[in-house]
Amino acid sequence: MHTKIRQILLAPDRAKIIGQEHTIKGWVKTVRGQKNLTFVEVNDGSCFTNLQVVVQPETKGFDASAVNTGASVSVTGVVAQSPGNQPLELHANLIKVYGKANQESYPLQKKRHSFEFLRTVAHLRPRTNTFGAVTRVRNALAFATHLFFQKRGFLYIQPPIITSADCEGAGELFRVTTIDPEKPPRTPEGKVDYTKDFFGCPTYLTVSGQLNAEAYACALTDVYTFGPTFRAENSNTARHLAEFWMIEPEMAFAELADNMECAESFVKFVTTYVLDNCADDMAFFNQFIETGIIDRLKKVIETPFEHSTYTYAVRVLQKSGKTFEFPVEWGMDLQSEHERYLTEEFFQKPVILTDYPRKIKAFYMRDNMDGKTVAAMDVLVPKIGEIIGGSQREERYDELEAKIKEFGLDPKPYWWYLELRKYGSVPHSGFGAGFERLIRFVTGLDNIRDVIPFPRFPGSAAF
Ligand code: 4AD
Numbered sequence: 442m443h444t445k446i447r448q449i450l451l452a453p454d455r456a457k458i459i460g461q462e463h464t465i466k467g468w469v470k471t472v473r474g475q476k477n478l479t480f481v482e483v484n485d486g487s488c489f490t491n492l493q494v495v496v497q498p499e500t501k502g503f504d505a506s507a508v509n510t511g512a513s514v515s516v517t518g519v520v521a522q523s524p525g526n527q528p529l530e531l532h533a534n535l536i537k538v539y540g541k542a543n544q545e546s547y548p549l550q551k552k553r554h555s556f557e558f559l560r561t562v563a564h565l566r567p568r569t570n571t572f573g574a575v576t577r578v579r580n581a582l583a584f585a586t587h588l589f590f591q592k593r594g595f596l597y598i599q600p601p602i603i604t605s606a607d608c609e610g611a612g613e614l615f616r617v618t619t620i621d622p623e624k625p626p627r628t629p630e631g632k633v634d635y636t637k638d639f640f641g642c643p644t645y646l647t648v649s650g651q652l653n654a655e656a657y658a659c660a661l662t663d664v665y666t667f668g669p670t671f672r673a674e675n676s677n678t679a680r681h682l683a684e685f686w687m688i689e690p691e692m693a694f695a696e697l698a699d700n701m702e703c704a705e706s707f708v709k710f711v712t713t714y715v716l717d718n719c720a721d722d723m724a725f726f727n728q729f730i731e732t733g734i735i736d737r738l739k740k741v742i743e744t745p746f747e748h749s750t751y752t753y754a755v756r757v758l759q760k761s762g763k764t765f766e767f768p769v770e771w772g773m774d775l776q777s778e779h780e781r782y783l784t785e786e787f788f789q790k791p792v793i794l795t796d797y798p799r800k801i802k803a804f805y806m807r808d809n810m811d812g813k814t815v816a817a818m819d820v821l822v823p824k825i826g827e828i829i830g831g832s833q834r835e836e837r838y839d840e841l842e843a844k845i846k847e848f849g850l851d852p853k854p855y856w857w858y859l860e861l862r863k864y865g866s867v868p869h870s871g872f873g874a875g876f877e878r879l880i881r882f883v884t885g886l887d888n889i890r891d892v893i894p895f896p897r898f899p900g901s902a903a904f
Contacts, residue, residue, distance in 0.1 A: 442464075442688065442818075443463075443464040443465060443466050443515070444463040444464060445465075445485060445487040446465055446467060446483065446484065446485045446487050446488060446490075446491075446492045447487035447488040447494060448487075448527060449463060449465070449520055449529055449531070450486060450488055450490050450492060450528050452529070454599070455522075455529065455900040456536065458520050459520055459521060459522055459529065459737055460520065460521075461517060461519070461520050461536075461680060462516040462517065462518065462519050462520075463517070463518070463519075463520060464515060464516065465483060465485065465492060465494075465515070465516050465531065465701075466485060466513070466514070466515045466516075466539075467483040467484050467485030467486075467513070467514065468483065468484060468485070468511065468512070468513050468514075468568055469481055469482070469483055469508060469509060469510055469511060469512045469513075469514060469542075470483065470484050470491050470551075471491075471510060471551055472481040472509055472510065474505075477497075477498050477509075478495055478496065478497060479495075479496040479503070479505065480493055480494070480495060480496075481493070481494040481496060481508055481514075481516075481533075481536075482494075483514060483516065483772070484568075484573070486567070486576070486577075488577075489570070489573065489574055489577070489721035489724075489725055490530075490609040490721060492528075492530065492531055493523060493527075493528070493530040493531070493710065494516050494518065494530070494531045494533050494776055495521075495530055495531065495532050495533060495537065495538075496508075496533050497532065497533065499534075500518075500533045500534060500535065500536060501534065501535045501536070501630070501855070502535050502536045502537055502538075503533070504538065507541050508536060508538060509541075509542065509544055509678075510542065510544065510547060510549070510550060510551065511542030511544075511547040511549060511568075512538055512539075512540060512541050512542045513538070513539040513540045514536055514537065514538055514539065515536070515537040515539065516531060516533050516535070516536050516537075517534050517535040517536075518531040518532045518533040518534050518535070519531070519532045519534070520532075521670050522735075530722055533546070535563075547692070548562045548565060549562070549565055549566075549568055549569060549618065554569070556571075556887075556888060556890075556891050559571075559572070559891075560890060560891070560896070561838075563894070563895055563896075563903070563904045564904055566755050567894070570725060570729075570836060571729075571730070571886075571891075573722075573883055573889075573893065574721075574722035574725050574726065574884070574887065575880065575892055576679070576894070577719055577722050578715055578719050578723075578880065578883060578884055579767070579876075579880050579892065580724050581696070581714060581715050581718050581719050582714075582715060582807075582853065582876070582879060582880060583667070583876075584714075585711040585714035585715065585796065586667060586688055586707075586876075587667070587707075587710060588710075589707055589710045589711060590665045590690060592602070593663065593703075594663055595663040595665045595690060596657070596661055596663065596664045596665075597664075597665060597666075597667065598653075598654060598657050598664045598665070598666055599655035599666065600647065600650030600654060600666050600668070600715060601647065601650075602646060602647055602668070602669065603640070603644050603645070603646065603647070603651065604618050604644065604645060604646075604647045604653075605640070605642050605643065605645070605854050606652060606855060606858070607643050607645065607648065607649075607854075608647070608648050608649040608651050608652050608803075608805075609648050609649060609803050610803055610804050610850050611648070611674075611803075613648060613672045613673045613674045614645035614646070614648065614673055615645060615646040615671050615673045615683075616643065616644070616645055617639075617644045617645055617646060617713050618635075618638050618639065618644070619638065619639040620633065620635075620636065620637070620638050620773050622902055625632055625735065636779070641699065641752075642854075644698075646670075646671035647670055647671065647875060648670055648671060648672055649670055649687065649689065650666040650668060650670070650687070650689050650700050650872065651689055651691065651805075651871060652855075652886065653666075654666050654689055654690075654691035654871060655691055655834060655858070655861060655869065655871070656857070656858075656861055657691070658691035658692060658693045658869055659693055659861050659865070659866070659869065662693045662694065663690070663691075663692050663693070664690070664691055665688060665689060665690040665691070666688070666689045667687075667688045667689075667876075668686065668687070668897050669684055669685070669686055669687075670684075670685060670686070670687045671683060671684050672685075673719040675898070675899050677898065677899055678777070678889075679887055679888045679889055679890075680777065680825055680826065680878060680881070680889050680890065681889065681898070682877060682890070682896055682897060682898055683897045683898055683899065684891065684893075684896075684897040685875060685876065685877050685889075685893070686875075686876035686893075687869060687873045687875060687876060688707075688873070688874040688876060689872070689873045689874075690703060690707075690871050690872060691869065691870075691871035692869060692870055692871060693867050693868075693869045694867055694868065694869070695833075695868065695869055695870040696816075696833055696868055696870060697795065697816045697818060697833045697870060699870060700818060700831050700832070700833065700871065700872055701746075701748070701793050701795075701818055701868035703872070704793070704816055704820050704829050704872050704874070705745075705746045705791075705793070706819070706822070707874065708741070708791070708820065708822075708828075708879075709741070709742050711879065711883075712738050712741060712742055712784070712882075712883055713742055715738075715883050716735065716738060716739070716742075723735055726884050726885050726886075726900040730884060730885040730886060731820055731884075731885025733885075734885040736739075737823070738883065739789070740790070740827075741791060741822075744790050746790065746791045746792060746793050746820070747788040747790055747791070747792040748792070748793050748795065749783075749788070749792055749793075749794055749795070750795050750796045750814075751775075751794050751795065751796055751797045751798065751814070752771065752796065752814075754779075754783055754794050755769055755770070755771050756777070757787055758783070760780050761782060761786075761787070763782060765779060765782075767779070768779060770799070772800065772801070772880075773801070774801045775794075777826045777846060780821045780826030780827055781823070781824070781825075781826050782826075783821060784821040784822055784823050784826070785823045785824070789823075790823075791819050791820060791821065791822045791823070792820075793818050793819070793820050793821075794818065794819050794821060795812040795816070795817065795818045796809060796815070796816065796817065797814060797815060797817040797819070797853075798813060798815075799813060799814055799815045802815050802817050802832070803832075803859075804835075804841075804844045804845055804847075804848040804850060805832070805834050805835055805841070805844075806832040806833070806834070806835065806874075807832065807835045807836070808835065808840060808844075809835060815832060816832055816833035816870075817831070818831050818832065818872070819829075819831075820872075822882050824881070824882065824900075825878050825881055825882055825886070827878075828874060828875055828878040828879055828882055829872050829873065829874045829875070830872060830873055831870065831872020831873060832871075832872075833868065833869070833870040833872055834869050834870060834871070835862075836862060836866045836868055836869060837862060837866070838859060838862035838863055838866070841859060842859055843860055845859075876890045877892050877893050880892040880893075895898075
C-alpha cells in the first residue's frame with residue numbers, strides 16, 4: 442500500500458504524521474541539486490501541490506541520470522517538517538524508478554507551454570499544473586452535480602446514446618450506421634434504404650436526452666441525466682464542442698419559475714462546492730488564469746441572478762450604442778457578443794433571459810399566450826454567455842402535434858413523445874446545463890477545448 446501525496450500534505454494532524462514512514466508514487470516534476478542533497482518534486486495528481494522529496498547521500502536506489510522530469514517513481518521515506526514552515530517533505534530512504542523519461546524528447550519540460558501546444562500532446566497534458574487542476578475541478582463539479590440533485594430527491598437516469606429522434610429538431614446529427622458506404626442497399630427510388638440498416642431505421646448520436654427524460658419525469662416526477670451529447674455543428678469557437686457533456690434535469694408539475702429557481706440554485710451550489718473543496722486549484726486559477734476569479738464567483742453566489750425577457754434584452758441591446766457584428770432585431774437568435782454585453786456590461790451579473798420568439802426555439806417549448814413567444818429560459822454568465830438553456834414543455838397534445846408539423850418535422854419518430862401528452866399529461870419543465878461551459882465559468886479558462894480531457898471539434902478527433 443502506498444500513500445497518496447494529498448494524505449501527507451493535507452494531513453488533518455501534521456504533528457502526528459511527522460516522523461512516520463510512508464511510500465509515495467508519482468511523476469517527477471523537477472529536480473534540483475544542492476551540495477550533497479537533491480530535491481525532487483513529485484506529483485501524483487491527488488492534490489495541486491507537489492511533495493518535495495529530499496534525497497540524501499544515504500538514500501538507496503538513487504540514480505541521478507534516471508530521476509528526472511517526467512519519470513515515474515516510488516519513494517519510501519520519513520515525513521519531515523521542512524524549514525520555514527513550508528509544506529511537509531519526505532526524507533527519502535529508498536527510491537525506485539518505474540519508467541524513465543528521455544530528457545531530449547519529453548515535451549513537458551519546466552517552462553510554461555501554450556494551451557495550443559498542449560492540445561497537441563493531450564495524452565501528456567494532464568501532467569501539467571493547469572490540467573491537473575482542471576481535472577480535479579471537473580471531478581468536483583460532477584460530484585457536486587449529483588449531490589445537488591440527489592439532495593433534492595431527483596433520480597439519476599441514463600437516456601440512450603443512440604436515438605432515432607432529433608431532440609432539438611435542428612438537424613445537427615451524427616449518423617450511426619453499419620451500412621457499407623461503398624454499396625448501400627437502395628429503395629426502388631434509388632435512395633439509401635435505412636430499413637436495411639442495423640436498427641431498421643435511420644439512427645444518430647443523441648443531441649440531448651431531454652425527450653427520454655420527459656418520459657421518466659412524467660412517471661417519477663423529478664429526474665436528471667448527466668452524460669455525453671453530440672452535435673455535428675460546424676462551430677469552431679471557444680464554447681462549442683462536437684462531443685460535450687450535458688446535465689438535464691426534468692421536473693413534472695413544474696413551470697418556468699420553478700425551472701429558473703432550480704437552475705440558479707444549481708449553479709450556486711456547484712460553484713460553492715468547488716470553492717469549498719478545491720481551494721488550492723482555485724488559488725492557482727486566481728493567480729495564473731483569471732485574476733480575481735474567486736471574488737467573482739463569490740459575488741455570483743451571493744447575488745440573485747437578474748431576470749429579463751428576451752424582448753427587454755433586445756431593447757437594451759438596441760439602445761446600448763454599441764456596434765455589434767450582428768445588428769440586433771427582435772426575432773433573431775442572440776449571438777455570443779450580445780449575451781456577453783448583457784451579462785458583463787449591462788447587468789454585470791448572471792442573467793436569466795425568458796420568453797424567446799417561438800420561431801427560434803425548439804418545437805417542444807410551450808407557447809405563451811401572446812402567440813409570438815415561448816416559455817423558454819437561458820442562463821447567461823460573464824465570459825461565456827449561455828451556459829444553460831431550458832423551458833417549460835408543451836404538454837398539450839394538439840398544440841404539440843401542430844407544432845411538430847409547423848416546424849417541418851416528421852411526426853413519426855415522435856409518436857411516443859406525443860403519446861405522453863395523451864395519458865396523464867402534466868405541466869413540466871427542465872433545462873440543459875453544458876458541463877464544459879460550467880467548467881469554463883468556474884476555472885476561468887478561455888477555451889472549451891481545455892476543460893475536457895480529449896476534445897472533439899470539426900477536423901479533430903485525435904487521441
Ligand atoms: O440549449 P441547448 O441546445 O438545449 C438542449 O439541448 C435542451 N434539450 C436542454 C433541455 O432543456 N433539457 O443546450 C443546452 C446547453 C447550452 O446552454 C450549452 O451550455 C450546452 O448545452 N451546449 C454546448 N456545449 C458545448 N458545445 C456545444 N456544441 C453545445 N451546445 C449546447
